[in-house]
Amino acid sequence: MASGRSITCRVEPARWRWVRNLFAIFLIAINGQGVWASSSNDCKNPLYLTFDTGHMGVAPLVADVLRRQQVRVTFFAANERTQAGDGSLGDDWAPWWKARAAEGHEFASHTWDHVYWRADLPGKTPSFRMRPSAGPQEGRNLTWDAPAYCAEINRASRRLAAITGKKPLPLFRAPGGKTSPALLAAARACGYAHVGWAPAGFLGDELPSETFSNTALLEKALRDIRSGDILLAHLGIWSRKDAWAPAVLEPLITGLKERGFCFETLREHPAYRAWIATHG
16 A cells, blocks of 8 residues: 555656646647737727738837737738848748738738829729839839729739738728729729728828827827727838837837727728628
Protein backbone atom coordinates (compact mmCIF):
# COMPACT_ATOMS: atom_id res chain seq x y z
CA MET A 1 0.00 0.00 0.00
CA ALA A 2 2.81 2.36 0.85
CA SER A 3 4.30 1.67 -2.57
CA GLY A 4 0.95 2.45 -4.27
CA ARG A 5 0.63 5.82 -2.51
CA SER A 6 4.15 6.69 -3.57
CA ILE A 7 3.36 5.97 -7.24
CA THR A 8 0.20 8.08 -7.08
CA CYS A 9 2.08 11.05 -5.72
CA ARG A 10 4.60 10.88 -8.56
CA VAL A 11 2.05 10.43 -11.39
CA GLU A 12 -0.58 13.02 -10.46
CA PRO A 13 1.65 16.16 -10.65
CA ALA A 14 2.98 15.10 -14.06
CA ARG A 15 -0.53 14.58 -15.39
CA TRP A 16 -1.69 17.98 -14.19
CA ARG A 17 1.39 19.63 -15.61
CA TRP A 18 0.45 18.16 -19.02
CA VAL A 19 -3.10 19.51 -18.71
CA ARG A 20 -1.84 22.95 -17.70
CA ASN A 21 0.61 23.02 -20.62
CA LEU A 22 -2.11 22.03 -23.07
CA PHE A 23 -4.39 24.75 -21.72
CA ALA A 24 -1.61 27.34 -22.03
CA ILE A 25 -1.08 26.37 -25.67
CA PHE A 26 -4.80 26.80 -26.26
CA LEU A 27 -4.77 30.28 -24.73
CA ILE A 28 -1.83 31.33 -26.88
CA ALA A 29 -3.61 30.14 -30.01
CA ILE A 30 -6.73 32.10 -29.15
CA ASN A 31 -5.26 35.29 -27.73
CA GLY A 32 -1.78 35.47 -29.17
CA GLN A 33 -0.80 34.71 -32.72
CA GLY A 34 -4.02 33.06 -33.83
CA VAL A 35 -7.58 34.36 -34.34
CA TRP A 36 -8.62 36.54 -31.46
CA ALA A 37 -11.79 35.86 -29.55
CA SER A 38 -14.73 37.85 -30.87
CA SER A 39 -16.37 40.40 -28.60
CA SER A 40 -19.58 40.54 -30.65
CA ASN A 41 -21.64 38.74 -27.97
CA ASP A 42 -21.00 41.38 -25.31
CA CYS A 43 -20.18 44.42 -27.45
CA LYS A 44 -22.81 46.96 -26.42
CA ASN A 45 -21.22 50.11 -27.89
CA PRO A 46 -19.50 48.96 -31.08
CA LEU A 47 -17.19 50.94 -33.31
CA TYR A 48 -16.00 49.81 -36.73
CA LEU A 49 -12.39 50.76 -37.36
CA THR A 50 -11.39 50.57 -41.03
CA PHE A 51 -8.10 51.14 -42.82
CA ASP A 52 -7.55 52.03 -46.46
CA THR A 53 -4.22 51.26 -48.06
CA GLY A 54 -1.56 53.92 -48.58
CA HIS A 55 2.22 53.91 -48.81
CA MET A 56 2.29 51.04 -46.24
CA GLY A 57 5.21 52.56 -44.35
CA VAL A 58 3.33 52.33 -41.06
CA ALA A 59 1.57 49.05 -41.80
CA PRO A 60 3.81 46.88 -39.56
CA LEU A 61 3.41 49.33 -36.66
CA VAL A 62 -0.38 49.45 -37.15
CA ALA A 63 -0.45 45.65 -37.06
CA ASP A 64 1.56 45.67 -33.80
CA VAL A 65 -0.95 48.01 -32.15
CA LEU A 66 -3.97 46.02 -33.33
CA ARG A 67 -2.39 42.80 -32.10
CA ARG A 68 -1.47 44.28 -28.74
CA GLN A 69 -4.94 45.75 -28.25
CA GLN A 70 -6.69 42.68 -29.72
CA VAL A 71 -8.77 44.85 -32.03
CA ARG A 72 -10.05 43.42 -35.31
CA VAL A 73 -10.62 45.83 -38.20
CA THR A 74 -11.69 45.88 -41.84
CA PHE A 75 -9.06 46.68 -44.45
CA PHE A 76 -10.03 48.22 -47.81
CA ALA A 77 -7.19 47.46 -50.18
CA ALA A 78 -6.00 48.84 -53.52
CA ASN A 79 -2.70 48.16 -55.25
CA GLU A 80 -1.16 51.50 -54.37
CA ARG A 81 2.43 52.70 -54.68
CA THR A 82 4.41 52.00 -51.50
CA GLN A 83 7.51 53.30 -49.75
CA ALA A 84 9.19 49.91 -49.99
CA GLY A 85 8.56 46.87 -52.14
CA ASP A 86 6.05 46.50 -54.94
CA GLY A 87 2.43 47.67 -54.83
CA SER A 88 0.44 47.29 -51.62
CA LEU A 89 -1.20 44.16 -53.04
CA GLY A 90 1.99 42.87 -54.66
CA ASP A 91 4.03 39.83 -53.74
CA ASP A 92 6.25 41.77 -51.31
CA TRP A 93 3.26 42.62 -49.13
CA ALA A 94 1.42 39.29 -49.48
CA PRO A 95 2.84 37.85 -46.20
CA TRP A 96 1.65 40.93 -44.29
CA TRP A 97 -1.91 40.50 -45.57
CA LYS A 98 -1.89 36.76 -44.89
CA ALA A 99 -0.83 37.40 -41.29
CA ARG A 100 -3.71 39.82 -40.82
CA ALA A 101 -6.14 37.20 -42.11
CA ALA A 102 -4.80 34.74 -39.53
CA GLU A 103 -5.57 37.30 -36.81
CA GLY A 104 -9.22 37.50 -37.85
CA HIS A 105 -9.33 40.82 -39.69
CA GLU A 106 -11.68 41.33 -42.63
CA PHE A 107 -10.90 42.60 -46.13
CA ALA A 108 -12.72 44.42 -48.94
CA SER A 109 -11.95 46.15 -52.23
CA HIS A 110 -10.74 49.73 -52.57
CA THR A 111 -10.56 49.28 -56.40
CA TRP A 112 -7.36 47.94 -57.95
CA ASP A 113 -5.67 51.13 -59.18
CA HIS A 114 -7.25 53.39 -56.52
CA VAL A 115 -9.58 54.84 -59.13
CA TYR A 116 -11.50 58.03 -58.39
CA TRP A 117 -14.97 58.69 -59.77
CA ARG A 118 -14.98 62.10 -61.46
CA ALA A 119 -18.38 62.39 -63.14
CA ASP A 120 -21.32 60.54 -64.65
CA LEU A 121 -21.43 60.78 -68.44
CA PRO A 122 -24.56 61.22 -70.56
CA GLY A 123 -25.89 58.29 -72.52
CA LYS A 124 -28.45 55.50 -72.58
CA THR A 125 -26.29 53.20 -70.45
CA PRO A 126 -24.33 54.19 -67.35
CA SER A 127 -20.79 55.40 -67.99
CA PHE A 128 -18.36 57.34 -65.87
CA ARG A 129 -15.29 59.54 -66.04
CA MET A 130 -12.66 57.91 -63.83
CA ARG A 131 -9.09 58.76 -62.83
CA PRO A 132 -6.66 56.22 -61.33
CA SER A 133 -4.11 57.46 -58.81
CA ALA A 134 -2.00 54.31 -59.17
CA GLY A 135 -1.03 51.86 -61.87
CA PRO A 136 -0.04 52.33 -65.53
CA GLN A 137 -2.81 54.87 -66.23
CA GLU A 138 -2.22 56.99 -63.13
CA GLY A 139 -3.52 60.55 -63.53
CA ARG A 140 -5.35 59.92 -66.81
CA ASN A 141 -9.05 60.60 -67.34
CA LEU A 142 -10.77 57.40 -68.48
CA THR A 143 -14.27 56.56 -69.65
CA TRP A 144 -15.66 53.36 -68.17
CA ASP A 145 -18.99 51.61 -68.41
CA ALA A 146 -20.54 49.71 -65.50
CA PRO A 147 -18.90 46.34 -66.36
CA ALA A 148 -15.47 48.00 -66.46
CA TYR A 149 -16.01 49.49 -63.01
CA CYS A 150 -17.18 46.14 -61.65
CA ALA A 151 -14.06 44.49 -63.08
CA GLU A 152 -11.92 47.06 -61.25
CA ILE A 153 -13.60 46.29 -57.91
CA ASN A 154 -13.42 42.55 -58.58
CA ARG A 155 -9.72 42.63 -59.37
CA ALA A 156 -8.74 43.88 -55.93
CA SER A 157 -11.16 41.48 -54.26
CA ARG A 158 -9.79 38.48 -56.15
CA ARG A 159 -6.22 39.45 -55.30
CA LEU A 160 -7.07 39.72 -51.61
CA ALA A 161 -8.61 36.24 -51.71
CA ALA A 162 -5.53 34.83 -53.44
CA ILE A 163 -2.97 36.21 -51.00
CA THR A 164 -4.94 35.81 -47.74
CA GLY A 165 -6.78 32.56 -48.40
CA LYS A 166 -9.89 34.31 -47.05
CA LYS A 167 -12.88 35.47 -49.07
CA PRO A 168 -13.24 39.26 -48.85
CA LEU A 169 -16.50 40.87 -47.84
CA PRO A 170 -18.85 41.84 -50.71
CA LEU A 171 -18.19 45.49 -49.89
CA PHE A 172 -16.06 48.23 -51.40
CA ARG A 173 -14.96 51.76 -50.67
CA ALA A 174 -14.54 54.23 -53.50
CA PRO A 175 -11.31 56.23 -53.19
CA GLY A 176 -12.02 59.52 -51.49
CA GLY A 177 -15.54 58.27 -50.87
CA LYS A 178 -16.46 59.87 -54.21
CA THR A 179 -19.49 58.25 -55.81
CA SER A 180 -22.78 58.93 -57.57
CA PRO A 181 -26.11 57.11 -57.38
CA ALA A 182 -25.43 55.60 -60.80
CA LEU A 183 -21.98 54.38 -59.74
CA LEU A 184 -23.35 52.82 -56.55
CA ALA A 185 -26.15 51.13 -58.51
CA ALA A 186 -23.59 49.68 -60.93
CA ALA A 187 -21.56 48.26 -58.06
CA ARG A 188 -24.58 46.81 -56.30
CA ALA A 189 -25.66 45.13 -59.53
CA CYS A 190 -22.41 43.16 -59.51
CA GLY A 191 -22.61 42.31 -55.81
CA TYR A 192 -20.86 45.13 -53.93
CA ALA A 193 -22.28 47.53 -51.36
CA HIS A 194 -20.42 50.76 -50.68
CA VAL A 195 -19.02 51.68 -47.25
CA GLY A 196 -18.37 55.27 -46.26
CA TRP A 197 -17.60 56.56 -42.77
CA ALA A 198 -19.21 58.62 -40.03
CA PRO A 199 -18.46 62.36 -39.90
CA ALA A 200 -16.74 61.92 -36.53
CA GLY A 201 -15.11 58.77 -37.88
CA PHE A 202 -12.91 60.75 -40.26
CA LEU A 203 -9.77 60.48 -38.12
CA GLY A 204 -7.87 63.16 -40.03
CA ASP A 205 -4.70 61.34 -41.04
CA GLU A 206 -5.05 62.82 -44.54
CA LEU A 207 -4.92 66.38 -43.22
CA PRO A 208 -1.71 68.48 -43.10
CA SER A 209 0.07 68.01 -39.78
CA GLU A 210 1.17 71.66 -39.83
CA THR A 211 -2.42 72.73 -39.10
CA PHE A 212 -3.96 69.53 -37.67
CA SER A 213 -1.64 68.13 -35.03
CA ASN A 214 -1.85 64.55 -33.82
CA THR A 215 -2.82 65.84 -30.38
CA ALA A 216 -5.72 67.86 -31.79
CA LEU A 217 -6.93 64.96 -33.94
CA LEU A 218 -6.84 62.59 -30.97
CA GLU A 219 -8.77 64.99 -28.74
CA LYS A 220 -11.42 65.56 -31.42
CA ALA A 221 -11.92 61.86 -32.04
CA LEU A 222 -12.23 61.01 -28.35
CA ARG A 223 -14.73 63.86 -27.93
CA ASP A 224 -16.94 63.29 -30.97
CA ILE A 225 -17.04 59.56 -31.80
CA ARG A 226 -20.33 57.84 -30.98
CA SER A 227 -21.49 54.24 -30.77
CA GLY A 228 -21.99 52.65 -34.19
CA ASP A 229 -19.58 54.96 -36.02
CA ILE A 230 -17.43 53.68 -38.87
CA LEU A 231 -13.91 55.05 -38.44
CA LEU A 232 -11.45 55.70 -41.27
CA ALA A 233 -7.64 55.77 -41.27
CA HIS A 234 -4.89 54.77 -43.71
CA LEU A 235 -1.78 52.62 -43.84
CA GLY A 236 0.35 55.66 -44.62
CA ILE A 237 -0.34 59.08 -46.16
CA TRP A 238 2.36 60.56 -48.39
CA SER A 239 1.54 64.21 -47.72
CA ARG A 240 1.38 64.16 -43.92
CA LYS A 241 4.76 64.99 -42.37
CA ASP A 242 3.94 63.97 -38.79
CA ALA A 243 2.50 60.49 -39.28
CA TRP A 244 -0.87 59.89 -37.61
CA ALA A 245 -0.27 56.17 -37.28
CA PRO A 246 0.82 54.70 -35.02
CA ALA A 247 1.24 57.80 -32.81
CA VAL A 248 -2.50 58.43 -32.42
CA LEU A 249 -3.76 54.91 -33.01
CA GLU A 250 -2.99 53.25 -29.68
CA PRO A 251 -4.04 56.15 -27.42
CA LEU A 252 -7.20 56.44 -29.50
CA ILE A 253 -8.05 52.76 -29.05
CA THR A 254 -7.28 52.75 -25.34
CA GLY A 255 -9.17 56.02 -24.82
CA LEU A 256 -12.24 54.70 -26.64
CA LYS A 257 -12.14 51.48 -24.64
CA GLU A 258 -12.04 53.53 -21.43
CA ARG A 259 -15.19 55.31 -22.61
CA GLY A 260 -16.97 51.97 -22.90
CA PHE A 261 -16.59 51.34 -26.63
CA CYS A 262 -15.61 48.05 -28.24
CA PHE A 263 -14.51 47.15 -31.76
CA GLU A 264 -16.04 44.92 -34.41
CA THR A 265 -15.47 44.34 -38.12
CA LEU A 266 -17.96 45.32 -40.78
CA ARG A 267 -19.11 41.71 -40.93
CA GLU A 268 -21.00 42.49 -37.71
CA HIS A 269 -22.33 45.90 -38.82
CA PRO A 270 -26.16 45.94 -38.77
CA ALA A 271 -26.35 47.88 -42.05
CA TYR A 272 -24.31 45.22 -43.89
CA ARG A 273 -25.03 41.91 -42.16
CA ALA A 274 -27.95 40.99 -44.44
CA TRP A 275 -26.08 42.04 -47.58
CA ILE A 276 -23.04 39.97 -46.59
CA ALA A 277 -25.23 36.96 -45.82
CA THR A 278 -26.83 37.04 -49.27
CA HIS A 279 -23.81 38.15 -51.35
CA GLY A 280 -20.82 36.83 -49.42
